[in-house]
Amino acid sequence: MIAIAISVVAVLAGVIGISVGVAAHRRASRVVRECNELIQGAVGSRGTVDPRALRDVAIVRYDALHEMSGQLSFSLALLNAVGDGVVLSSINGRAETRTYAKSVRACKGVQELSPEEAQAVHSARLGTGLSMIAATA
Template sequence: METTALAVAVVALLLALLGLWRGRPRKGEGVEALPEDVHGLRQEVAALRAEAKDALRHLAVVRYDAFGDMGGHLSWSLAVLDDGGHGVVLTSIHGRSEARTYAKSITGWSCEQQLSPEELEAIEHARP
């Protein structure tokens, strides 16, 4: 009885190995052998990846006290950048009686205008 069970198990193993061997791609059957709809999906994924490079998807906020006599971290700098480091840094400085907001254009992770330490920190935190 045990011999029969062992023989059946060996035959099943051999059949499974034969199925794996037959199912693997042969020479010349790599990506080219995929169905046409899979090629279409690969092209769509490549197009989506190319579009995503320009998306403003790297964000970072730095909150701080702009003036020593005020607390609560009401001032902030926000970096909004794409994969290439192009985008904008928005800064809002809050005082006792007013708030000012600034926008600075960022190109290649740097800016033509002088950046505050908090703006530089926001850009560094947004960098992937």
């Protein structure tokens, strides 16, 4: 009689263990799926991803005026999930510095982008972006 009772309790414990394991697996799968959606920038993941939020950043350094070493000029691209944003460029020379800001819509400059600015936008979208040296340098 005691052996039967122990067997029944063991079976119940096994069923409860399997049920808890299945529930935990389902919950973990849901969390992993939601994390992947957030990482990939899926819009509409329960309102947690704002497509307007800053997401892609890249900086390209170069010697714009060919008079100073150290590549002190730079173009910085700041874009959101849909490729809208701004490119800030600073052209540094011996006597003066000029700074420019150009709007970007869908990864294209509203104004014409310099090669370095276009490279910064491209690098930002690829996620390869910080402290790159311009290919034209």
